[in-house]
Amino acid sequence: MAKAERIEIIEKWCKGCEICVEFCPTGAIEMRDFKVAVKDLEKCTACMQCELRCPDFAIVIYKKDKE
Amino acid sequence: MAKKVEFMMGNHAVAEGALYAGCRFFGGYPITPSTEVAERMAERLPQVGGRFIQMEDEIAAMASVIGASIAGAKSLTATSGPGLSLKQENIGYAMLCEIPVVIVDVMRGGPSTGMPTGPSQSDIMCAKWGTHGDHPAIAVTPASVQEQFDETVRAFNLAEKYRCPVFVLTDAIIGQMMEQLVIPEPGELEVIERPKPTCKPEEYLPFDMDKDFVPLAAFGSGYRYHITGLHHNSDGFPTNDPVLHTKNTIKIIERLDKNYDDIVKVEEFMTDDAEILVFAIGVSARSAKHAVVEARNVGIKAGLVRPLTIWPFPERHLDRILNKNKIKGIVVPEMNLGQMTFEVQRVAKGRCAVEGLYSLMLDPILPSEILEKIRRFV
Amino acid sequence: MSYDYAKYLRKGKLPHIWCAGCTYGIILKSLIRAIDGIGWAKDDIALVSGIGCASRLPGYVDFNTLHTTHGRSIGFATGVKLANPKLNVIALGGDGDMTAIGGNHFIHACRRNIDLTIFVFNNNIYGMTGAQYSPTTPKGAWATTSPYGMAENTFEITSLAIGSGASFVARTTAYHVAHCEKMMKEAFQHKGTSVVEIINACPTGFGRKNKFKTPASMLTWMKDSAVNIERAKNMSPEELVGKYTIGVLHKVDKPEYIETYDTTVGLKK
Numbered sequence: 001m002a003k004a005e006r007i008e009i010i011e012k013w014c015k016g017c018e019i020c021v022e023f024c025p026t027g028a029i030e031m032r033d034f035k036v037a038v039k040d041l042e043k044c045t046a047c048m049q050c051e052l053r054c055p056d057f058a059i060v061i062y063k064k065d066k067e
Numbered sequence: 068m069a070k071k072v073e074f075m076m077g078n079h080a081v082a083e084g085a086l087y088a089g090c091r092f093f094g095g096y097p098i099t100p101s102t103e104v105a106e107r108m109a110e111r112l113p114q115v116g117g118r119f120i121q122m123e124d125e126i127a128a129m130a131s132v133i134g135a136s137i138a139g140a141k142s143l144t145a146t147s148g149p150g151l152s153l154k155q156e157n158i159g160y161a162m163l164c165e166i167p168v169v170i171v172d173v174m175r176g177g178p179s180t181g182m183p184t185g186p187s188q189s190d191i192m193c194a195k196w197g198t199h200g201d202h203p204a205i206a207v208t209p210a211s212v213q214e215q216f217d218e219t220v221r222a223f224n225l226a227e228k229y230r231c232p233v234f235v236l237t238d239a240i241i242g243q244m245m246e247q248l249v250i251p252e253p254g255e256l257e258v259i260e261r262p263k264p265t266c267k268p269e270e271y272l273p274f275d276m277d278k279d280f281v282p283l284a285a286f287g288s289g290y291r292y293h294i295t296g297l298h299h300n301s302d303g304f305p306t307n308d309p310v311l312h313t314k315n316t317i318k319i320i321e322r323l324d325k326n327y328d329d330i331v332k333v334e335e336f337m338t339d340d341a342e343i344l345v346f347a348i349g350v351s352a353r354s355a356k357h358a359v360v361e362a363r364n365v366g367i368k369a370g371l372v373r374p375l376t377i378w379p380f381p382e383r384h385l386d387r388i389l390n391k392n393k394i395k396g397i398v399v400p401e402m403n404l405g406q407m408t409f410e411v412q413r414v415a416k417g418r419c420a421v422e423g424l425y426s427l428m429l430d431p432i433l434p435s436e437i438l439e440k441i442r443r444f445v
Numbered sequence: 446m447s448y449d450y451a452k453y454l455r456k457g458k459l460p461h462i463w464c465a466g467c468t469y470g471i472i473l474k475s476l477i478r479a480i481d482g483i484g485w486a487k488d489d490i491a492l493v494s495g496i497g498c499a500s501r502l503p504g505y506v507d508f509n510t511l512h513t514t515h516g517r518s519i520g521f522a523t524g525v526k527l528a529n530p531k532l533n534v535i536a537l538g539g540d541g542d543m544t545a546i547g548g549n550h551f552i553h554a555c556r557r558n559i560d561l562t563i564f565v566f567n568n569n570i571y572g573m574t575g576a577q578y579s580p581t582t583p584k585g586a587w588a589t590t591s592p593y594g595m596a597e598n599t600f601e602i603t604s605l606a607i608g609s610g611a612s613f614v615a616r617t618t619a620y621h622v623a624h625c626e627k628m629m630k631e632a633f634q635h636k637g638t639s640v641v642e643i644i645n646a647c648p649t650g651f652g653r654k655n656k657f658k659t660p661a662s663m664l665t666w667m668k669d670s671a672v673n674i675e676r677a678k679n680m681s682p683e684e685l686v687g688k689y690t691i692g693v694l695h696k697v698d699k700p701e702y703i704e705t706y707d708t709t710v711g712l713k714k
Contacts, residue, residue, distance in 0.1 A: 012460065013459050013460045015460065015464070015465035016465055017465040017466035017648070018466075018659060018660065019466060019664065022661030022664075023661065048447050051447060052447075052622045052623075053471055055463065055467060055468055055469065055470025055471045055473075056460060056461070057450060057454075057459055057470070057474070063447070091528070092524065092527060094524055094527075113710035116712065118528070118706065118707075118712075119710075120523065120527060120706075122520065122523070122553075123549050126517060127517065127519070127520035127523070127550050130517040130519075130520025130521045130523075130550075131520050131521070131523050131524035131527070132524060133513075133521060133524060134511070134520065134522060134523060134526075134527075134528070135524035135525065135528035136524075136528075137511065137521075137525060137528075138491070138524065138525040138526075138528035138529040138532065139528060139529060140528035156514050157513075157517060285529070286491050286509035286511075286525060286529065286532060287489065287491070287529050287531065287532050288488075289488050291487060291488060291507055291508060291509050291510075292509070292510075293455075293503065294510070294511050294512065295504070295512035296512065296514055297512070304458075304504060
């Protein structure tokens, strides 16, 4: 069960440093054409590692509301 | 009511003038022969609600006064030759970023450590061209203790009016000597307060290139903006655009040209019918006046042109006299090897002879030496 | 979204000028969260920097921002603070800016214990000019001006700050994002000179030529070599070889400069 409702990628700000992908513990995101892209939203646990460590303000995780 | 008259040292008079002008911050570093300015400010500033700091070096001292000015305080620093060299980096910053500050340079013999206790007038070009790049410069040149006071007030006014650093270019004799000082009553001399922006903060363009003048908002006053020593756009953010870089550089220089009449102050003494001119500032101008009087006593039509503003160079004044009078020659006594003479020659454009009278001898140039030069033109 | 940075970012300034994988963007985010966390009003903050990559940071945030000359941020910041002590004044710069060209200003601010927060972004290199060695480039490391390996000894920034009299000294890293935010907050709240050394990564200038293949590997290096000061207390010197401590390394109560000045000269009774 995914914990993120949406992963927003701001492509024009992403510089393709791959920090987010390297630190994603579940493989929810990947590199595609030198930019980050969502690979599998279902895998995202909303741990925020990618968002916190993105130097470029290029990833925003929208958590699902707790039910 | 009787005037308040004091017997005061030139350097102290600068400090008193600064306080009269509303100066509320001094950042400095000890250096002969300017230190008495700092000492006086250290004592006097707290009495008027201001703060003094002795920084770790000349560079930091210059940085601190710019910082204080940005935070809204009229600010002063004082130095001499080697300190002026060190301050140049941040003086350039103040010029590009249009920050009003006043820098007193009590000229001593250079270059390098040079002659720390020996008077000189050899920083004239350094005040104009000491920092790199094309830039505006204003320098006032007092020649008495009274003028140390009055011209410092004027320097603050010019700094605020034209948003730029202003030099008080004085020398070790004027700075160190004691003379009568009549302290003006409050309101007697004009004091220009820093204008505040009136627009909405979100519309504020601190470096608006299309306006002649924009008030500098103090940090903390609700106008949040960016200042950078990089060439910048009207909003203060860096730009690499050569067109804007050119436009802005020309704008800040032309601001002074456009206001030449307000900025450039010259005492013309017996120049109406003069055929021979003496062009001098500071301590040399005192001897020069004496020489002119002596020349007149023996029937020589001499006159004195004494700039109280040396930068921008008083070329329009000189030009006017050269066009009006039939000038045979100009004598330029200066305690250096010709820094002003070259400028006078540039303005004279061959219309008359220009003769420098240079000295590095640490004593003032004597009236008799100047008179001797005047006689050669007869 | 866990945190909305937009409130503090100036509009239209992103993407920033920093290289891919440069960790300064991570610190910028920590800085924003820290300031938001302690609730300072934007109008009351003056952010002053020198020259270099780190010093470009103030341009991105909506405070009173001052990008000064190389190494001189503390001099400017000192003037700003003395003219208006109500402002919360932060001076920041890189290792070269703060400890080489600005070294004198750095130690004297610490000595005065003036109420400034000083952030030193230490990435062990002069990045903007193209990877020249700095006072913190490790011995033997490659830089364009140490092509045979760095021969000079390094500064230990936090020791320098403590020895010079700063009353709050901490170290953190770009990897430890929450810790970084916490150190910044504590530094802001401390009265007196607060110094925070922030270990950063310059993948372009330092990493590539010093056996760090990716930006992420530099962050992993930070994770592996940083030891919390509390944990380090129970470790032997042998265990600490090649490591560095993070956390609040030094904190003392001592009179702040401007308050002392004001009392001494009679501005404040």
